[in-house]
Amino acid sequence: MAPKIYIVAAIGGSARELQMDTVNGTFPIWSSDGKYLLFHGRPEKSRFGRDWLVAPVEGGHAVSTGMAEASAALGLRGNLPIPRAWSSEGILFQQSWAAAGTCGVCRLHPRTGVCKAPHKD
Numbered sequence: 001m002a003p004k005i006y007i008v009a010a011i012g013g014s015a016r017e018l019q020m021d022t023v024n025g026t027f028p029i030w031s032s033d034g035k036y037l038l039f040h041g042r043p044e045k046s047r048f049g050r051d052w053l054v055a056p057v058e059g060g061h062a063v064s065t066g067m068a069e070a071s072a073a074l075g076l077r078g079n080l081p082i083p084r085a086w087s088s089e090g091i092l093f094q095q096s097w098a099a100a101g102t103c104g105v106c107r108l109h110p111r112t113g114v115c116k117a118p119h120k121d
Contacts, residue, residue: 003024003025003026004017004018004024004025005017005018005025005028005037005039006018007057018037018055018057018059024041024042025039025040025041025053026039026040026041027039027040027082027083029083029084029085029086029091030086031054031086032086032087032088034057035056035057035058036054036055036056036057037054037055037057038052038053038054038065038083038086038091039052039053039055039083040052040053040080040082040083041053041062043062043064049068050068050080051064051065051066051067051068051080052064052065052067052068052080052083052091052106052115053065054108054113063112063113063114064113065106065108065113065114065115066114066115067080067081067093067106067115068080070106070115071095074104076095076102078095079095081093081094081095081102081104082094082095089105089107090105090106090107090108091105091106091107091108092104092105093105093106
């Protein structure tokens with residue numbers, strides 16, 4: 001079964017599945033304004049397979065950020081970087097599960113949601 005993302009209000013209640021037009025979703029993180037989720041997913045038509053996707057919490061079309069292509073251009077090998085935190089400064093990512101994994105920051109274009117100028121720290 002493909003992983004799915006569910007949302008539950010902080011005060012409790014029923015879980016609601018985030019409806020997306022993707023195959024699956026893992027590693028979700030909230031936008032700083034709480035309106036969007038960024039997650040690993042696989043869009044229907046991606047030549048890289050998995051990518052970071054952004055979807056409105058209220059439901060709707062998930063947008064591919066292009067992080068798969070950007071991380072390959074940075075020379076990050078292996079799995080797609082794991083998003084760890086999302087602030088107004090950008091998205092902090094970690095390249096691997098290991099504590100010594102490469103970390104970096106990626107900023108998303110405010111209108112298109114596309115990853116621009118990721119860099120390793």
